[in-house]
Amino acid sequence: MYESLLMMFLAAGFIGAAAVVVGALLGPKRAGPDKLAAYESGLPATGTARERFPVHFYLVAMLFILFDVEAAFFFPLAVKFGMAPQFLFAQAIIFVAILAVGYIYVIRKGVLDWK
Amino acid sequence: MTLLPEGFIVWSVLAPALFLLGFALLTLLLGVFQRDRGFVAAVALTGIAGAAVFALHFLMEAQRGSAESGFGLRYLADAHASAFTLVILLGTALAVLVGQGTLERLDLDHPEYFPLLLLSATGAVVMVSAGDLITLLLGLEIMSLAVYVLAAWRSDVRQSQEAGLKYFLLGSFASALFIYGIALTYGAGGHFDYASLMAVFAATGFEAHITALLGAVLIIAGLGFKVAFVPFHQWAPDVYTGAPTPVTTFMAVVVKTAAFGALLRVAATIFAGLEAGALGAILPGVLVVLIGATLVVGNLGALLQAGVKRMLAYSAVAHAGYLGLAVVAAGADGMAAAGFYLAAYTLMTAGAFAVLTQVMDDDDRGDTIEHFAGLGRRRPWLAAAMAVCLLSLAGIPPFAGFIGKVLVIQAAITAGHVVLAVLAVVTSVVAVVYYARVVVAMYFREQSSAARLPERPASRSVDVAIGIAAVGTLLLGLLPGLWYTLLEQGQNLLVFVSSP
Amino acid sequence: MTGDPVSWAALAPLLALFGALVNGMFGRRLREPWPGYLASGVVVLGFVLSLLAFATFGQREVGVSVRLWEFLPVAGLDLAVGFHLDQLSLLMMLIVTGVGALIHVYSLGYMHGDGGYARYFAALNLFIAAMLVLVMADSYLLMFVGWEGVGVCSFLLIGFWYRQQRNPDAARKAFIVNRIGDTGFLLAMFLMYRTFGTLTIADVNAAATAFAFGAGALTSIGVLLMLAAAGKSAQLPLHVWLPDAMAGPTPVSALIHAATMVTAGVYLIARSAPLFAQSPDASAVVAWVGGLTALLAALVALAQTDIKRILAYSTISQLGFMFVAVGVGAYWVGIFHVLTHACFKGLLFLTSGSVIHGLGGEQDVRRMGGLRRFMPLTALTALVGTLAIAGVPLLAGFFSKDAILLHTFASTLLADHGAGVLYGVLLLSATLTAAYMGRWYLLVFEGEPRLSVEARGKVHESPRVMTVPLLVLAAASVLTGYLGLPAFAFPNWIAPWLEPATATVGFAYPPLWAEWLLIGAAVLATVIGLALAWWVYLVQRGVPVARLASGRLATFARSGAGFDALYQQAVVGPAEGTSVALAVLDRDVLDRGLAASVTTTGVLARGVMLLQTGLVRNYALAMLVGAVVLLFVVVLAGVRA
Numbered sequence A: 001m002y003e004s005l006l007m008m009f010l011a012a013g014f015i016g017a018a019a020v021v022v023g024a025l026l027g028p029k030r031a032g033p034d035k036l037a038a039y040e041s042g043l044p045a046t047g048t049a050r051e052r053f054p055v056h057f058y059l060v061a062m063l064f065i066l067f068d069v070e071a072a073f074f075f076p077l078a079v080k081f082g083m084a085p086q087f088l089f090a091q092a093i094i095f096v097a098i099l100a101v102g103y104i105y106v107i108r109k110g111v112l113d114w115k
Numbered sequence B: 001m002t003l004l005p006e007g008f009i010v011w012s013v014l015a016p017a018l019f020l021l022g023f024a025l026l027t028l029l030l031g032v033f034q035r036d037r038g039f040v041a042a043v044a045l046t047g048i049a050g051a052a053v054f055a056l057h058f059l060m061e062a063q064r065g066s067a068e069s070g071f072g073l074r075y076l077a078d079a080h081a082s083a084f085t086l087v088i089l090l091g092t093a094l095a096v097l098v099g100q101g102t103l104e105r106l107d108l109d110h111p112e113y114f115p116l117l118l119l120s121a122t123g124a125v126v127m128v129s130a131g132d133l134i135t136l137l138l139g140l141e142i143m144s145l146a147v148y149v150l151a152a153w154r155s156d157v158r159q160s161q162e163a164g165l166k167y168f169l170l171g172s173f174a175s176a177l178f179i180y181g182i183a184l185t186y187g188a189g190g191h192f193d194y195a196s197l198m199a200v201f202a203a204t205g206f207e208a209h210i211t212a213l214l215g216a217v218l219i220i221a222g223l224g225f226k227v228a229f230v231p232f233h234q235w236a237p238d239v240y241t242g243a244p245t246p247v248t249t250f251m252a253v254v255v256k257t258a259a260f261g262a263l264l265r266v267a268a269t270i271f272a273g274l275e276a277g278a279l280g281a282i283l284p285g286v287l288v289v290l291i292g293a294t295l296v297v298g299n300l301g302a303l304l305q306a307g308v309k310r311m312l313a314y315s316a317v318a319h320a321g322y323l324g325l326a327v328v329a330a331g332a333d334g335m336a337a338a339g340f341y342l343a344a345y346t347l348m349t350a351g352a353f354a355v356l357t358q359v360m361d362d363d364d365r366g367d368t369i370e371h372f373a374g375l376g377r378r379r380p381w382l383a384a385a386m387a388v389c390l391l392s393l394a395g396i397p398p399f400a401g402f403i404g405k406v407l408v409i410q411a412a413i414t415a416g417h418v419v420l421a422v423l424a425v426v427t428s429v430v431a432v433v434y435y436a437r438v439v440v441a442m443y444f445r446e447q448s449s450a451a452r453l454p455e456r457p458a459s460r461s462v463d464v465a466i467g468i469a470a471v472g473t474l475l476l477g478l479l480p481g482l483w484y485t486l487l488e489q490g491q492n493l494l495v496f497v498s499s500p
Numbered sequence C: 001m002t003g004d005p006v007s008w009a010a011l012a013p014l015l016a017l018f019g020a021l022v023n024g025m026f027g028r029r030l031r032e033p034w035p036g037y038l039a040s041g042v043v044v045l046g047f048v049l050s051l052l053a054f055a056t057f058g059q060r061e062v063g064v065s066v067r068l069w070e071f072l073p074v075a076g077l078d079l080a081v082g083f084h085l086d087q088l089s090l091l092m093m094l095i096v097t098g099v100g101a102l103i104h105v106y107s108l109g110y111m112h113g114d115g116g117y118a119r120y121f122a123a124l125n126l127f128i129a130a131m132l133v134l135v136m137a138d139s140y141l142l143m144f145v146g147w148e149g150v151g152v153c154s155f156l157l158i159g160f161w162y163r164q165q166r167n168p169d170a171a172r173k174a175f176i177v178n179r180i181g182d183t184g185f186l187l188a189m190f191l192m193y194r195t196f197g198t199l200t201i202a203d204v205n206a207a208a209t210a211f212a213f214g215a216g217a218l219t220s221i222g223v224l225l226m227l228a229a230a231g232k233s234a235q236l237p238l239h240v241w242l243p244d245a246m247a248g249p250t251p252v253s254a255l256i257h258a259a260t261m262v263t264a265g266v267y268l269i270a271r272s273a274p275l276f277a278q279s280p281d282a283s284a285v286v287a288w289v290g291g292l293t294a295l296l297a298a299l300v301a302l303a304q305t306d307i308k309r310i311l312a313y314s315t316i317s318q319l320g321f322m323f324v325a326v327g328v329g330a331y332w333v334g335i336f337h338v339l340t341h342a343c344f345k346g347l348l349f350l351t352s353g354s355v356i357h358g359l360g361g362e363q364d365v366r367r368m369g370g371l372r373r374f375m376p377l378t379a380l381t382a383l384v385g386t387l388a389i390a391g392v393p394l395l396a397g398f399f400s401k402d403a404i405l406l407h408t409f410a411s412t413l414l415a416d417h418g419a420g421v422l423y424g425v426l427l428l429s430a431t432l433t434a435a436y437m438g439r440w441y442l443l444v445f446e447g448e449p450r451l452s453v454e455a456r457g458k459v460h461e462s463p464r465v466m467t468v469p470l471l472v473l474a475a476a477s478v479l480t481g482y483l484g485l486p487a488f489a490f491p492n493w494i495a496p497w498l499e500p501a502t503a504t505v506g507f508a509y510p511p512l513w514a515e516w517l518l519i520g521a522a523v524l525a526t527v528i529g530l531a532l533a534w535w536v537y538l539v540q541r542g543v544p545v546a547r548l549a550s551g552r553l554a555t556f557a558r559s560g561a562g563f564d565a566l567y568q569q570a571v572v573g574p575a576e577g578t579s580v581a582l583a584v585l586d587r588d589v590l591d592r593g594l595a596a597s598v599t600t601t602g603v604l605a606r607g608v609m610l611l612q613t614g615l616v617r618n619y620a621l622a623m624l625v626g627a628v629v630l631l632f633v634v635v636l637a638g639v640r641a
Helices: A003-026 A055-072 A074-079 A085-109 B011-033 B037-063 B079-102 B113-129 B133-151 B158-189 B194-202 B209-227 B235-242 B245-274 B282-303 B308-328 B330-359 B380-394 B400-414 B418-444 B460-478 B481-489 B493-498 C011-029 C033-057 C087-110 C117-136 C140-158 C166-196 C201-210 C216-232 C241-247 C250-259 C261-271 C273-277 C280-303 C307-327 C331-358 C376-390 C396-409 C419-445 C453-458 C464-483 C494-501 C512-539 C543-550 C552-558 C563-611 C616-640
Strands: B068-070 B075-077 C064-074 C077-085
Touching: A055 A074, A055 A085, A074 A085, A085 B011, B011 B037, B011 B068, B011 B075, B011 B079, B011 B113, B037 B075, B037 B079, B037 B113, B037 B481, B075 B079, B075 B113, B079 B113, B079 B245, B079 B330, B079 B460, B079 B481, B113 B133, B113 B245, B133 B158, B133 B209, B133 B245, B158 B194, B158 B209, B158 B235, B158 C616, B194 B245, B194 B493, B209 B245, B209 B282, B209 B308, B209 C616, B235 B245, B235 B308, B245 B282, B245 B308, B245 B330, B245 B493, B282 B308, B282 B418, B282 C563, B282 C616, B308 B330, B308 B400, B308 B418, B330 B380, B330 B400, B330 B460, B330 B481, B380 B400, B380 B418, B380 B460, B400 B418, B400 B460, B460 B481, B481 C064, C011 C033, C011 C117, C033 C087, C033 C117, C077 C087, C077 C117, C077 C140, C087 C117, C087 C250, C087 C261, C087 C331, C087 C464, C087 C494, C117 C140, C117 C250, C117 C261, C140 C166, C140 C201, C140 C216, C140 C241, C140 C250, C140 C261, C166 C201, C166 C216, C166 C241, C201 C273, C216 C261, C216 C273, C216 C280, C241 C250, C241 C307, C250 C261, C250 C307, C250 C331, C261 C273, C261 C307, C261 C331, C273 C280, C273 C307, C280 C307, C280 C419, C280 C552, C307 C331, C307 C396, C307 C419, C331 C376, C331 C396, C331 C464, C331 C494, C376 C396, C376 C419, C376 C464, C376 C512, C396 C419, C396 C464, C396 C512, C419 C512
Parallel strands: none
Antiparallel strands: B068 B075, C064 C077
């Protein structure tokens, strides 16, 4: 009954491990100071934590993730759409409407005006 | 593909929540396009009133014995749900009025304030209407996220930032406990909805008692955080004090009402189902210990506070204890008693905080008892309203708080928890001391030169809120039957389902 | 509220309450006549509503119940605010609002220019509201609310002129003595709830009817109710407050301390008639207390010199007559006398108020006399009142007093409790009544004026707003008697009217000729009393009693037969001693214990504050530990089981 789940775990583990292992084996290794630094979204990872961050960057990134992830919610909706088409359609509309209001709000707030 | 059963989807039961949601979005749009805050507040109040009309309709239906529900008892509009929805809406309306009158003065005027209040109220309505644990969790998160932001509303003030962050961190922690509890409960019972869980737990041959009990304990911990049961209460004094006073007004009443509404429902169904088994005494025992500790710690904590705001914060913890009496009696008269108590609590607490906003200065400071000295002479109506609210909080007749206390204590005694009832009476003696201190200062002490009341024109909307609170407190105290009979005689769907 | 006009009467107390609230809150901002107009208006409206209900009540067997709201369900006790409108309560409503309306109007003149004008009318309206609640209540609990309410109003109005020390003292005395009676009411309610499981009057009465005749529980409840009634209606041994209560404004004495509130005790017994009809012992207590009070108060009244105190003792005495009536089971007779007495005693008080008003505050009858020439209208109406109360045939008091005497004589309920002796006591009291009322009238209005010089110049008839109520009440003092003509020979309206609302008790009526003989005896008593007063005070100008009046006996009687001194010695003294001892106990033992517990609480509170570190990690830890301990408890218990 749970074989498929097991298969998925195995596949995920294999792909994850393979990516690391294959990369380590095959990739070219030309190290420099920038490349050895930990990846922190393009910011220097050392120094005082009380430094000013460019908030705008985070905001845009977060908004991207928000709207991106919202799209993922449509998958279960699509899968079960046949169960109650009208209800689920209405739900989707409400959902999009809320997103739209959020979008208008974001624009009016000037978050997307990159200066 | 299987179709959903006939009558599974009932849009109408969602009406109060959807109405609030719609107006939250509307006020958000208005907020960014419109400068006039008064207009936005009026729209918010319209939304609340609309939602209240729907809730009132459902309450009347429940009186007629034809309460509605949807989604296979996962979303309810029976007497309990609609009554608590009404209390939440009352609290939200008072918070909107207080906010409208104080935000500008306190330099808190951002367009997102009213939308967040309404969103939070939406979550609260979902919580008290929930008929299953997932719906409950959804409501809880919708409500909480908005309040986390509101607590940190004075973003340039350390205390407010601290309050927001504390609330968020500890709240997430509590949510984690809560979700774990849901998982364990599901593991034990195989369902999410209360009615099925109750049936499974109470059935003969049910064996996973311990798992279910562990789940129940974690649910208590999670919701206990929101209602501020000891030892999950410590955020409350700090956050209530740190958050801007208009926000505290909202938090103290709406969040508490929602969490208790949910907890009572869970206690009346899931916990009641678990009382059938061999380990049936454990859960009531756990609750009694927590509630007893809450009564003691809340009242003692309030006793020596110099700031009235912090005193009221601890008093909110203490009142969680009194409401806890209703939780241990949730199967009997507890739900109706709590419904009454929370209406009274909403009026008197919101009233007290509203008066506080008028006494404190434009930096949201100056809440010591010194500031209340001589208030009875300088602002007689304000002082009278404060006195009504405080005496009611202390449980002195003829105010609503007294009737509320009588009802919950009576419910606890009926349910057999006499020791807890005695403890409640004893601790309420302590409570009289700290409430009365403010009243004494207002009427029997001269104004001190160090603590002057800020000179500024009175805000009409705050006055309206204070008026509603004080008059309501008195009215509910004199005519408790008006509200209590609705609660007591209204149809309660889950009890109805599970009784045969 | 239904379409039934009878149920509209439920609005009457609310109207009065509204008047009291408006006058109480905003009265000071209203200019003079308006508080009075408002207060009088709501009471007149209440009277109209009562009249309407009365007129449309018709031939119903049971009363109309109006439930205004449920208060709270507490442990099976029905805490609803509900009114029961039946023949008895409607009649009482008519008395309260009717006499009340007249006295409100009269007060417009009497209180003219007083500093506390609005306060006075607020309290008077509040009194009407409370009194209506008392007579309309459908449960003893709600009746008790009204019972206490009228007590509070009485307190407020006796001490109305609070700047003179003796007025608040009198108010306090009234309140404290009434509290003793109230204790009886409370205990009676406890016992009722224990015995019958309800406090609804109709249910209690029904349960009492089904109870064994003469059962101990009924007697206990009855005696306790009588204690309550004795307090409110100033019967032995709790009568001492009423003479002092005359310190209040005279209209208040007329309304509260003569016509309405003091009859609440009679009403209470009549309301509980089925219970008393089942208990001859309790009824005997009622009747004998009433009889002795009637005699004693009449004796004391003979020696009084204050124009209002004479009337106060007369009220006590007349109330005694009423208690005899309800005690022997003639409930309609008791209420009938309440009705007639409300008219003629209200009238007498108002005339005395008119006299005091006209003389600029003089109250001593020895410094009056001959006032008929100066105040003819007042004198005429006072004469009507005097003759009515004395029992002169064809006036109201004659019919009601005769009915009391007849039913006492014919009582079967108290056949074993000395009904015959009681009849003699009442006959003697009736003679004395005629004598002291004759003395009162003659000293005030006839003979030579003995006024002080400054009073002589000022004396005048009262304004129309005061004399019109006098005339109305004088007419009522004649006419109300015809509602209850002797049943053996004439049509009687009031007995069959009240019968369904009270209880039926059997009487051994004597043969017709004997009834006429009894009436003759009553008339003879009146004539003897009046003739005595006429001879002593008008013909001989008081000479025959001049030596007596300065004697020790008269001093004793003038002081109210020594009750105040007795209570001072027997109750107040020991009570003060006890309270001194208790004060020591309180200061040196209890306070220290209390201080210790306060300190302990303070230490505990500090401990709680120490736990509040302000650090989020500690809070999270507390939550975690809490959750883990709870989980652990569950697992441990599970393992054990």
